Each structure stands twice: as structure tokens, then as C-alpha cells.
Amino acid sequence: MKPKIELLAPGGDVQAIKAAIIAGADAVYCGLDTFNARNRAANISFDQLVGIIRLAHQYDCQIFLTLNIVILEQEFKTLFNLLNKLVNTTLDGVIVQDMGLLYVLHHYFPTLDIHASTQLTTHNAGQIPFLKKLGVSRVNLSRELNLREITALAKVGQEHDTLLEVFVHGSLCVAFSGLCYSTSASAGNSGNRGRCSQACREEYETTESGHNFPLNIKDNSAFFDLPALIEAGVYSFKVEGRIKGASYVHTVIDSFRKQIDGYVATGELTQDGERLYKVFNRDFTNAFLRGDLNQSMFIDNPRDNSNNHLVDKLKAEKGESISVVQIHSAQQQLQVDKQQITSSVDEKIAHLSIEKIKLSLSFASELDGPLRLTVVTEQSDSLLPGQAVKTDSQVFTSSSVMIPSEELSVDRQAIEKRFKSINNANYELVELDTQQLTDGLSIPFREITTLKNELLSYLNAGVAMIAHVQPPKLEHHPKADGPLGLSMLICDEADVALADMTDGDIYFKLPDAYKRGCTKYVDFLLQNPRLIPWFPPVLIGKDFEVALNILQQVKPKLIVTNNTGIAYHAEQLGIQWIAGPFLNTTNSYALLALKQGAACSGAFISNEINRQQIKQIARPKDFKLLYSIYHPILLMASRQCFFQQSVGCEKPRIDNGCMLSCDKSTSIKNLKGDSFAIDKQKAGYPSIYNQDQFLNTDIINDLSDKFDGFMIDLTNIGAGDRVSPDKVELITQFQALLDGQSEASAKLSRLVPESTLLQYQNGL
Template structure:
């Protein structure tokens, strides 16, 4: 039996959507003007979305809508208005990042199919059932995974009846998606809100290893790895590119369509992939997929590589050096090829229409017979056979028309009820009431029913879903008179001694990576029951297995986790857990969802949001709200190495030994003079941090009534070559501040001179 493989295309605007459809995409994902993670794309209007759905369905293609950003509290009112419209379309799915929105969709809009965005950083076996429990039917995996890891997760997906998507072509972020705060902290443009300014593509001062674009990596392409992905059990092959145009989309999708179909038909790869180089690219790599993280993944040019490829290909064909004239000719030929691609795509999509269908309504009434509504629709799409271009159907009332002296279903009544038919698929061009007989009536509920029958007919026979209004959330206060408590995060076992100088909670940050079968943290935590395990955001493959073993063997009374896979298993084991700050919690519905679905006991509120945005979050009953007031500002973490392009590294590729033993640090500086610390802890992922620490003492005066606790990070991670303040001094000053000694605020500012709380002021 031939496997079902979905080719999923990007649609940044209507022309790109049309190009994807005509090129053979099985599905297209696109975004509206709001609530999507590609604000820089042209995006489309609601009416254009409905037209695109209608057009796509004529070609057996599906349309998915991206709602893949974190949602702020005040936005749910307008978001629910949008969802009320979407449920009455034939949209095929919504792509979601926010856990609160997942909750709202499952509870109030169950007819909308939910897809978990790559922004949810899904990379281990616990996260798939976590998302399935929240209503997701499919999951888009993190782009950093290799074939072995994808294969293992595909089996988990099958066990939980969850489809898996994998990105197979297009731009690669060097950072883990959903965990990049680079332009959020530096420029106020959050990737979690679709406003990423692409710091990874920026030019920096020439690094020690001689690179000017040390964070820029090549585009991803699995064009020749399709057989392995099919064998791995991947359902959907997703192409990136909503910022790119119709020519790019058509070329890439047409190439992949031919490659997939050719392989399924013949068992061989039939395409050479050369056309992929004729549209925008930064050269290609499949290193993540192959699990070979090497220096060749980087390219010191973030712009279009197609000209360079054309010249190099011409050189290879000549066998020796070529002249300046020949280089010029090669570039001119590429330019001509691109113009031909543009002209060809324009011609192919020119006849595709998303115009509304013309709608005529004809009413007729006669005593003793039902009220009759004749519905005439005229389709403008040239591809539809002329015999089927006009469709007519007749709808009738249940009761016959009877004389009435007081009430009459006349022209005025009909026009009032039907002239504003709310369906984005149709344009009402004529409302004919000439055949209505005055003085006749039926119960008005039947007129309403006739209208509902009409709306259902216009919506492909699907009954109109009634409008949903979210119930008002209850705001539960924390226990009266209870001041927020101070907690702290450590990662050095020697710092466990800090328990002797404070009564506050002490979280112990577990590593990202472990030796296989590692048990030392089990013993350490059992010997130090005061410490609360803190699980990191990324736990891939064996590292997740070891972390899960720690959870199962220690069975602590409480944990903090930034990883939803650990959260899933904590609930199954009956272990109390708190959602960490890297779960990007920005609204009340996240709290409600985590509590109701996974018995979560509390959550750290995102440090990306402002005072006003925090103030309106509703605390569920018996639920703790926490906030980190002092920590290094993580800009990005990566599975790739940041040292290869900054200070250089003698190792040609990253291996497990690098993760466990490397503890380098350096810095890079952009052309504005801003410096960023690159830090690699032993058993941690390479990370980049802001030059300033996050220090927010204002929140203690502003919002102490909302929070049960404030946390300070004493891990020294991200400090670079700066001397960190004495930890005991920091603890005492923060404790003094929480006890009402306001002068401690200035002392802390002096202890941490390079600090900011700009995100708390500006928000998202």
C-alpha cells in the first residue's frame, strides 16, 4: 500500500497560496493580519481566507490557519470573535502555540482541528501525549531532531493517534523555536509574537575566527532524505516560506511534489533538486536531520545564494577557471531563468479566482403552500464545468402559508431577515420578493429556520455553530496577608549549603544532557531533600529518558519543569509540579489548562510581558503565581555550536562529548556595539545572553498582592567574564526588600550595575 504523505506549503499571500495549490500541495498554511507568527508576511484578510479555502477544496487541498503566537489576556475577546467566524467556515485546521488557546479551542470550539506549532518545541516522547491531551491531532516537531529521534517519536505519535509534521525545506533558526528571545529582549520584537527581527542573520564585528555572520546557518533541505522520512513514519512534509513569494512557493512545491510522487511510484528519487537553487536560498544543509552538526552548516552570507551557486556550477562544468565575462553570463542566465519562473507562475495562477460566489434568493408564497426559497449560485471559477457553474436548490418552510390580518411575511420582513446573509463565500446580488403574496404568514420561527437552512446549505450542509461567549473568569486571591516568599535557583551542588542561610525554596537546575544511565543526580537529590528539582526546557532522546528516571526514582514532593514532557509524567506519577518561566505563560487560560488537565500547582509568569499585561491574569483557585525577578536574560539556546564561528573550535563537528564536557565562554558584538555573552555550561546547550541582567525590584511594590513568590537566579550561567555578586549578600538584600526595607533596592542596583527590566515596562 502506498503511504499517505502530505506536502504542506507556505502561503504568505493569495498569490503564494494559489501557486502552492496549482503546484500540487496537499495543504497550505497561511495567516491573517493578526495572531500569527509571521507578521512580516503580507498575510490575508478573512474574506480572502474563505475564498482560498473554497479554491483549495476544488483541488483537494486543505487550508490551515496559523494562530501560532502567545496570547495576551486582553486579546481573547477579539480572538473569540474570530473563532466564532472560523467555526462557520470549512477551514481544515488551526496551528497553535499558546497552551491557553489550546484549552479554549478544545473546550469551546471542538469542531476546529488543532495542530501544535513548532513554537511548542516538541522533541521528546512525553510532549506528544501532553499535546494530545490538550486536543492536538498533529504535532510539528522541533527542526533540530535527527532521523533516529524522529523515528522514535513517530512511534509515540502512532500510539497516541497523533500525526507528525517535519520541516523539510526552507529557512532554519539557529535557536530552538519558541525559546528564542533575542529580539524580544534587545528590540522589543518577540519571536513568540511573530515579530522576530532575525538577530541570527545580523552582521557582527569580525570574530576571532574571521566571520561576520557567526549565527547565520544555511537553509534546511531534506530533498534527498524523503525516503528516510517516509520510512520513519512522518505524515506531513512541511515547507517553510511565508515571507517568500509565489515563484519561490511554486518552484519548491512543484519540485517536492515530483520528488515524492516519483519515489512512491518507482522507489527511486527522480529529481536532481537543481531548480531549488534558482529561487531564494542560503545554500542547503541536512545536518540536523543527519545528526551531523558540523561547521559546514554555517554560511557567512544571509542573502540569496542562487547567483553564487550558478557561478560555481558553471565553473564545475568548465573544469577550470572562468573569465569575468563568463561569470557575468552565468548570472545573466540565472536572471533570465528567474524571470521565466515568475512569468510561468503568473500565467498558471492567473485564472484562479477567490472571488465570492454570486448569490440570488427568490422567494414565493401562495396560500395553503409552504414559503419557498429558491437559491441560485453562480460560480466564477473558470475551471468549473459550465454546466455546473450555476446551481439551483429549493428550500421550503414546514407549515403552509395562511391568511393573517396582523402579521405578514412580506417583502419588508424577508429583506430584514435575509439581506445581510453572513457568509464570506457568497455575494448577495439579488433578493427577489416579487412572487410573495401579501397578507399571508407562517410562524416567525419557521422564517428563522429557513434562514438557518440557507446558511447550512451555503456552508456545505454544515449547520451554523452558535456564537460562543467565554464565561467570566474567577479571580482567586492568594491567602490574606501572606507576603511573597523568596526562592532561588542554583546549579552547583556546592550551593546546596545556601539552605543554611535562608528559609526560602531552593530549586536545583538539572542539566540538559547526561551520560547514558546517569544516576548521580538521583543520589544527590535524595541526599538533599530540601532541594526542588528544576527541569530544563529541552530534553531530547536519552537525555529525556535520564531526566524521567530522576523523576521516577526521586519522586520529589514538588518539581519545577520547563518541559511539558516531564509535566505529563509528573502528573501520571502524582508529583506536584510548577510550570517554569520558559513555558511562556502569558494569560489566565494557560493556568486554567495546566491545572485542570495536568493537576499543575502553580506557574511562573512570562518575563516577556509588562505590568499591565500581568495585572489582568486571573489566578485559579488553589494555584500559585510566581515570577523571576533576577536572572540572566537568555536570548537563544541552540543544538548547534556558537564557538565554531566566533572563537573557532578544533573539533569539526559536535558530539555528545561536547555537550557533556565543553564549558567555554566568549562574546560577540554587533555593529551597534552591543555585546552578547556566549556561554556553554558542562552538560548544557550553547546559549547566548544579553549584556544586562534582568533585575526587577519594581514588581514587588507593583504586584506583590498577585504573587506567592519571587525567584532569584544564582546559577552564574550567562555571566560571561563578569564577576557575579556574592550569593549570600544577594539573598539577604532580596529578603530585606521583600520584608519592606525599600533601601535594599538601591543596594541591589549597585550590586548588579548592568541590569534592565525593560520587558516588564514595555511588554509584548
Template sequence: MVTKRKIELLAPGGDVDSIKAAILAGANAVYCGLDQFNARNRAVNISFEELQGILHLAHSRNCEVFLTLNIIIIEREIPALIGLLNKLVNTSIDGVIVQDLGMLYLLRKYFKSLTIHASTQLTTHNEGQIKFLSKLSANRVNLSRELNIHEIKHLTSAAHENNVLTEVFVHGSNCISFSGLCYFSSVLSGNSGNRGRCSQPCRDQYKTTAAGKEYPLNLKDNSAFFDLKELYDAGVDSLKIEGRIKKYDYVYTVVDVWRKQLDTFYSQSKVGTDDSLLYKVFNRAFSNTLLKGEISKSMFIDNPRDHSIKHLSEINLYASADEVEAGQLKLYQEKEEIKAMVEGKINQVSAKKAPLQIHLSGECGSPLKVSVKTPDAGFDIFSECNLFDKGTEVLTEAMILKRFKAFNDTEYFIEELNLEGIKAAVYISFKELTSLKKKILFILNGSKETIAPVTLPTIKNREKEMHKPRLSVLISSEKEVFLTDKTKADIYFQLPNSFKDKCSHYAELFAKNKSLIPYFPSVIIGEDYTAAVEFLKQLKPKLIVTNNTGIAYKAYQLGIDWIAGPQINIVNSYSLLSLKEDFNCSGAFISNELTKNQIQAVKAPADFKLHYSIYHPIVLMTSRQCLFHQVTACEKNRVDDTCIQQCEKSSSITNLKNDSFLIEKSKGNYHTIYNQNNFLNTDILNDLPYVFSSFMIDLRDVKTESKLLVSKSEVIQLFENLLNGKADSETKVKKVIQSTTNQQYKKGI
């Protein structure tokens, strides 16, 4: 019989008990976060000391531990991050999960012993992005949840060709937005999802829509329980369970069910059919339609709360309220029994650091013997020099504790220090004690040398750009290409998410209008990515702007000058260094989530231009789902290719605070939700003079509540006057553009 390859089962751990539950239930690996730098601030999370104990427990049971560092890192946090990484390199951590490009750069350059996993927040959905991340030394990528099994298989093959592993979410909450591209929480409350503070406005109640829904953005939970064979055949390396804010009973139950499913598949080559236990812990009902490539209205559920009792009612066909109540009581009892069972199991194991017993013995004229005993083993270390009867400081317990305190920073702690074997006052050099400490640490750290702390070289401030910044203008309608003849501003033309059927058309458009600059969106999947690459090869433009790192990688390969767009969300100097040094990028937009002080701290490399979007409709999220199913009751039950290419409509939803949000679907694009008011930030011109090489205004026809009272040509002229310092130009700009906000600039992240 052919032995099946084993797929990793990767489980969440939001606190120590949940991590223990995952390990006991049979997870091959757990992912968890510290109380800083991770994307689940609402989880309890763990301390660094608790991490050391968890590592000891997990590794004793053949379970790996991955640490989530999956947020964007602002400049002032870099010293604390380096301090943490200096500690992590001397642990047995099995990998770090990362979103920020600057952190990827730092890990690759200074912390090469740490294995890098690319977070779901990096929205990996095309092979160019995999190559981009591979160049940054990522060992593994989490593929976007929106992908179907054929897309997953293709990308897994591409990943393996580049020595990269793939992981796929198979259970838990679904995000309605492409991960990493959601600014809903950031704009509404200042709680950025890219900082682990998402307040989940997509789960909120809204005023009843025309389709009769109160929770129009609420998706069912993801479950690929019955799709194990397809994932196995696709070559996926890791199956990831979502849920770092879930409790230990949930984690144990889900991991245990999946563990048994995997074991059945390995031993019997079949997939089990009983998922009933998954309905006995929190769920919003389940859907696998993304994986199946059947994006439909069945993915939604008009209730964000636990679906367990409703599911029980449906399968048991309860006929009366009494039957429902009895069933509900039975379910609650079963939940309590599960909780008690798991609690009993986790209380029997310790995730605390392991104790060390250290005994010292020796006499004058002989080597010092240090006997170290752990719960699992023991070993002896001898000094290279003999003990003396005179010296600087007599050997005492306090002296040894001072020199050996580094042992307490490992998976162990000094429980007992015994000097009874030292028969008289003896002396030993500090150098010799340091040598003994290093030898013991080497053994305690799994035969790894202690890595010295890294000190980053100072990034010098470059000379300020004393010339006036340029204006750039973003359009998306071919009817507005004439603007290239009306202004000296750079004109960017936004390409759609999908133009595989119009590749030649767009190539011809740009060939006829040489000054028009291609502007690529953040999401380009499958055949659309192939078409975009072909477009670049055909056109060979002098310059592009891209919000997609897969396109960035191809531009770098083809020697095309490129600018990193605002959706790449650059927030620190090391991200800029990475873009320039690794991908020959010539400039980048700085994130619109930052304040004046946060932007001011960012230092650009030499010969690298900084850009900023000064006026634009605010994208709250981009979604592969049809958002009209729950809002206007779209006549189609599922999304097909003609929907993406041909559908053009808009609507709105309003929350219970009377905030309205525009939902727009334009031809060739995915569904987008926009804030009701556009972003306008003229303050930055006075706050940060001579920082930016150019400022962009987005004049696409997105019908938010912000209004232009004059023509686009006149708006462009007003902004040119503003950048040239013409008197009263700021007042005039604000007068002709009504209903705007710059709250993100004021709040920051």
C-alpha cells in the same frame, strides 16, 4: 504492487496569490494566517472574507486549509480571540495551528469541532510532550527542526500510539534557536518572536569574529529533498514547506518540485536527483545535516542573502567576470520567466467567494419556495407554513436580505435576490424565515449545523495573598548546595539538558540534600528524556520546577507536585486553568515578557501559586548547533556526544550597534546566547503587591556584564530583606548588582 501510503505536502501561503500558487502546484494542504493572531506579522496575510473564498477554491481542488493562530495570547486579546473562534467553527477550515496553552484549553473545552495542530513554537522534541499535547486534544504536532531522522521516527511512533499525527519541516529557512525559546528579538527591540514579530537579529551582520565571520548566526536553508524515503520510512504524516513571507513564484516552484518528487517516489519507488529548480528561487544554500544527525560547521553560511547566483557560478565553474555577469543575466531572465508563468496560472483561478443566486416564489395559501443556485449546484427549500395575505411585515427584498445576510459570512455571497415569483403582497413569520435560513446554511456549510456563539464564563479574581512572598534561588553548581543551610529560601538546582550518564549521581545528590528542588531545563531530547524520567521515578521528589512540558506530563502521571517554569512562557489566565485542571499543576511562573498591566490582567485559579523571576541572566536563545564554529573556529568540524557532555567554554559576539552578547557552553548543556545585562525588576514588588507567592533570583555562574559585588549568601540576604519590606533594601540590592535591565517589563509584548 503494494500501494504506498500518501504523505501530505503542506505549503505556505502568506497572501492570496501564494495560496493559489500552492494549490495549483499540487499541495495537499496550505497553511495561512489572518491579519491577527499569527506568527508571521511580516507576511501580507489575509482577511476573514478572503479566507472564505480560499476555502471554497482549495476544497474544490481537494486541498485542505489550516489557519495559523500560533502566538501567545495576552489577556486583553481573549474576547477578540473568542469572537474569531466563534466565526471559525462555522467555516469549513480543516485545522488551526496553535502555540498558546490557554488557546489549547479554550479550543478543547469550547470549540471541539476545530481540529488542533500543535505549532513548531511548542518545541516538541520528546514523547512526554506529545502525550501532554494529546491530552489537550492536539491532533497533530510539528516536530522540532533540530531532530534527526532516528529521533523523528521514535517520536512519530509515540505520536501514532497516542492518535497524533506528525509533520516535519522539509524545506525553507532554518532557525538557529529552538523555536518558541528565542527571546533575541523581544529583548533587543520589543518585537517578540512569540508574537509573530521577530526582527531576525540572527541574520544581522556582526563585527568580524576570530573565525573571520560577519554573519556568525546565519544558517543555510533546510532541504530534505533527497531524504524523502527516510522520512517515509519514519512514518511522518506531513512534509511542511516553510515560507509564509515568500512570494507566489517561490511557493509555486518549491511545491511543484516537491510534488513531482513525491509522485516519482509513489510510482517508481525512487527519489529524484534533480533539485536544480530549488536553486533558481531564493535560497541561502541548503543543508540536511540536522536530519542526518551530523550537526557541523557546514550548516552555516556567511551571507544571509540569495545564494542563487553564487551556486550557479560554483556548478558552472565561471572563469571570468564576464561569464559571471552573463550567467547572472540568464538566471534573472529565468526567474522572470518563472514569475510570469506562475502569474499567468494564478490569474486564471479565482479565490473570491462564490456567488449565490436566490429566487423566491409562492402565493397566498402555499409554501414559500426558495431556490438557491451556486456555481456548482442548486437546491430548493420550502417553508413548513403557507404564505398569508396579512401579517406584521410584507415580504420584500429588504426584509429577505436582512434575514439572509448570514449567507454573506460563508464561502458564498448573495449576488442575486429575485422575488419575481412572488405574485402579490404576502406575509411569513420571522420564525419561519429563520428556519429557512438555518436549512440553507446547513447545506451551504457542507451539511453542518450552525454552531451558536460561545460566551466564556467570567473568571473571578481570587483573594489576594496577604502574606509576604517567599524567596527562591536557582543554582547549578554542586559547590553551592551548602546554601540550603544558609537560608530559608527555596533552593532550585538546575539539571543540565543532558545528564543520561549522570542520572544516578544526581539522584544521589538530591537524596542527600532533601530540601534541594529539581529544576528542569526547556530542552530534553531522546535518551536524555528517558534518563530524566528514570530520575523522577528513582527520586520521587515532593516538588519540581520544569520548563519542559514532557517532564511536566511525567510529574503529573507520577503524582509529583510541579511548578511550570518561566520558559513555558505563561501569559494568560486560561493557560493557568489548563495547567491546574488538566495536569494538577500547583503553580506557575508568569512570563518575563509582560508589563505590569499585562500581568495584572492575569487571574490565577484558586489554590494556585504564581511565581516570578525577579533577577536572572536573560537567555536570548538555546541552540543545538555549535555556535563556536563561526565565532572562535572550534577545532571540531561537527558536534558529537562528548561535546555536549564535556565542552565548557564561552565567547561573545558584537553587533554593529556595539551590543555584545555572551555565548556560553557548559557541561551537559546546549549552546546558549545571553543578553549582556541581567534582568532585575524590583519595581514589580510595589507595582503588584500580594500577587505572587514567590520571587526567584537566578544565581548561576553565567558571566554576563552584570556583576555581584558581594557573596551569593549576602545577595540572598539582601533579597530576603527586600521581600520583607526592610528599609533601603531595594537601594542596596541595586548597589551590589551592577549593569542590569528591566526593559522587557517596561515594553511588554
């Protein structure tokens, strides 16, 4: 039996979507001009979406809509209006990042199929059932995973009836998706809102190791790894590229289509992949997939590498004997080839139409006979070049017969009032003929409504129209009585003594990585029962297993987790959990999703949103709201090494020893003169931090009635080689601030001179 393998293509505009369809994509993902994580793509209108769905379905191709950003509270009214329209299309699925949107879809729009975006950073066995409980049917895995890890997660997906997608081609982020805040911190241009400014592609001052683009990595391509991915149990092979044009999309999708079909038919890979180098690329790597994170993944050129690849290929074939003339001639031919690709694609998609279907309605009536509606539709048949017109007709009749009535005559005015609104995104009403209506006749007007509903169902591929859903009114529940607490996050065992300075919660940050079978933290937490375990955002493979063992062995009353896999198992064990700040919670519905769908007892509100955006959030009943007022500002975390391209490293590749033992720090500076700290803690992922600490004392005056407590981060992570403030003095002044001593704010500013609250001011 041949395996079902979905080829999922990007579609940034109408032409690219048409190119993907004609190239043989099984599905295309695209975005509207709102709620979309590729705002630099041209994107499409709602009317175009409806036409695209119709066109794609003619070619047995599905359409998925990207709603893959975090949602702000004030946007839900607009979002509900959009979803009310989407449920009455034949859209095949929506791709989602925001947990609040997951909640809304699951509870109010259950007919829409939900796919989890890569922005949800899914990488371990607990996260798949967590998302399944929230209504997700398929999950796009993190791009950093290797084949062994993907294989293990595919088995988990099968156990929970959840399909898995893997990116097989296109741009790679150096950071974990969903955990990149590189420009959010300075300008509010958050990748979680589709406004990524691509700091990883930016030019920096020449580093110590001689690089100008130290964060820029090659494009991903698993073109020759398809057999292994099929064997692993991956369902959907996803291509990145919604800001790319039609010629790129057609070339890549056609190449993958031929490779997949050839392999399924023959058991062999039949394509050499050279066509992929004739469209935009930064050279290719499959190092994440192979689990070989080495220096060759980086490239000091964020622009198109096609010419460079051509020259390298010629030198390999001809050696040093190649002349400048030969190189120039080959490069000219490459440009000709690119122009021919564009012309060929334009010609192939020229006959594809997404124009509205022309609709004619004719009404007729006679005494003692039913009201009769004849429907005629005309549309261009995109399966046939030359714009062949396809015509269909259907007759609908009322169940009652027409009777004389002078007062309630079914005349032209009555018909137009009810049927002229049929002119919608899918149909253009070109004729409304009422000349065959006999004056002075009527039927119960509810039957005219029934006739209209039958017509709408017919025009919607036989599916009954779904009634409009209004956003529910959310109740703002008060916080529990009691003083405003000061909690602290520590990671150094020596800092346990600081717990005596406050009655608030003391969180202990657990590492990202562990030695296999590590029990050190089990013993430590059992000996210090006041400490509340704080789990990090990324826990992959054995590291997740060890972290899960800590949870199972310690069985604390309460944890904070930034990882939904740990959250899932905490619920299974009956352990109370609080959602950490890296779960990107920005709205009331996300809180409802966490509380009702995952038994969460509280959440840190995202530090990306501002005062007004926070103020609008409604607290669920018996649910804690928390906020971090002092911490290093994480810009990005990566599975790749940041030191190879900055200060250099004698190791050619990252291994488990690097994760556990490396604790280097350095900095890089962009061409604007902004400096960024690169920090690698022992047992932590390489990370980049803003030059300023986040320090927000304003929120205590602004929104102290909103929160149950405020947290300060005393881990010193991200400080690099800077001298950190005295921790005892920090705690003293923050406690004084909560106690109403306003002068403490100025003292804190002196203690932390390099600080900012720009995120709180700008918001998203």
C-alpha cells in the same frame, strides 16, 4: 499500499497560496493579519481566507490557519470573535503555540482541528501525549532532531493517534523555536509574537575566527532524505517560507511534488534538485537530520545564494579555465530563468479565483401553499481556465402553509430583515426577489428562522451553523495566606548551604545533557530532600530518558519543569509540578490549561510581559503564581555550536563529549556596538545572553498581592567572564526588600550594575 504523505506548503499571500495549490500541495498553511507568527508576510483577510478555502477544496487541498503566537489577556475577546467565525467555515485546522488557546479551542470550539506549532519546541516522547491531552491532533517537531529521534517520536505519535510534521525545506533558525528571545529583551519584538527581528541573520563585528555573520546558518533541505522520512513514519512534509513569493513557493512545492510522486511510483528519487537553487536560498544543509552538526552548516551570507551556487557549479564543471565572461553570461541567464519562472507561475494561477459566490434569493407564496425559497449560486470554476461559470440552484419550503393575516404579513420588509445579512465573507447577495410574495399571508415566524437556518446550512456545505460562544467570565481567586516567599535557583552543589538563609523554596537546576545511565543526581537529590528539581526546556533522546529516570527514582513531592514531557510523566506519577518561565505563560487560559488539563499546581508568569499585562491574569483556585525577579536574560539556545564561528574550535563537529565537557565563554558584538555573551556550561546547550541581567525590584511594590513568591537565579549561567555578585549579599538584600526595607533596592542596583527591567516595562 502506498503511504499517505502530505506535502504542506507555505502561503504568505493570496498569490503564493494559489501557486502552492496549483503546484500540487496537499495542504497550505497561512495567516491572517492578527495572531500570526509571520507578521512580515503580506498575510490575508478573513474574506480572502474563506475564498481560499473554497478554491483549495476544489483541488482537494486543505487549508490550515496559523494562530501560532502567545496570546495576551486582553486579546481573548477579539480572539473569541474570530473563532466564532472560523467554526462556521470549512477550515481544516488551526496551528497553535499558546496553551491558553489550546484550552479555549478544546473546550469551546471542539470542531476546529488543532495542530501544535513548532514554537512549542516538541522533541521528546512525553510531550506528544501531553499535547494530545490538550486536544492536539498533530505536532510539528523541532527542526533540530535527527532521523533516529524522529523515528522514535513517530512511534510515540502512532501510539497516541497523533500525526507528525517535519520541516523538509526552507529557512532554519539557529535557536530552538519558541525559546528565542533575541529582540524581546531589547525592544519587545518577540519571536513568540511573530515579530522576530532575525538577530541570527544580523551582521556582527568580525569575529576572532574571521566571520561577520556568525549565527547565520544555511537553509534546510531534506529533498534527498524523503525515503528515510517516509520510512521513519512522518505524515506531513512541511515547507517553510511564508515571507516568500509565488514563484518561490511554486518552484519548491512542484519540485517536492515530483520527487514524492516519483519515489512512491518507482521506489527511486527522480529529481536532481537543481531547480531549488534557482529561487531564493542560502545554500542547503541536512545536517540536523543526519545528526552531523558541523561547521559547514554556517554561511557568511544571509542573502540569496543563487548566483554563488551557479558560479561554484560552473567551476566544478570547467575547472579554473572558466572566464569572467562565461560567468557573467551564466548569471544573466539565471536572471532570465528567474523572470521566466515568475511569468510562468503568474500565467498558471491567473484563472484561479477566490471571488465571492454570487447569491440570488427568490421568495414566493400563495394561499394554502408553503413559503418557497429558491436559491441560485454562481461562481467561477477555478478548475477550468477561462473563468467558466458554475451555477447551482436549490428550493426550500416551509412546513406550514400560508394563511390570511392582516397583522403579521410575510412581506418584503419581514424577509429583508432576516435575509439581508446573508451577505457575508463567502457570498455576495446580488438579488433578493420578493415580487412573488402574496400580500396578507403569513406563517409562524419561527418557520422563517428555520428556513434561514436550512439556507445557511446549505451554503456551509451542508454543515449546520454553530452558535456564537461568549468568553466565560474568569474568577480572580486570591492567593493563599502567608508571607511573600523568596525562592532561589542554584546549580552548584556547593550552593546547597545557601538554603539556610531563607525559608523559601530552593530549586536545583538539572543539566540539559547527561552521560547515559547517569545516577549522580538521583543520589544527590535523595541526600538533599529540601531541593526541588528544576528541569530545563530541552531534553532530547537519552537526555530525556535520564531526566525521566531522575524523576521516577527520586519521586520528589514537587518539581519545576520547563519541559512538558517531564510534566506529563510527573502527572502520571502523582508528583506536583510547577510550570517554569520558559513555558511562556502569558494569560489566564494557559493557567486553566495547565491546571485542568495537566494537573499543574502553579506557574511562573512569563518575563516577556509587562505590569499591566500581568495584572490582568486571573489566578485559578488553589494555584500558585510565581515570578523570577533576578536572572540572566537568555536570548537563544541552540543545538549548534556558537564557538565555531566566533572564536573557532578545533573540533569539526559537535559530539556528545562537547555537550558534556565544553564550558567555553566568549562574546560577539553587533554593528551597533551591543555585546552579547556566548556561554556554554558543562552539560548545557550553547546559549547567548543579554549583556545585562534582569533585575526587577519594581514588581514587589507593583504586584506583591498577585504572586505567592519571587525567585532569584544564583546559577551564574550566562555571566561569561564577568565577576558575579556575592550570593550571600544578594540573598540578604532581596530578603530585606521583601521585608519592606526600601533601601535594599538601591543596594541591589549597586550589586548588579549591569541590569535591566526593559521587558517588564515594554511587555509584548
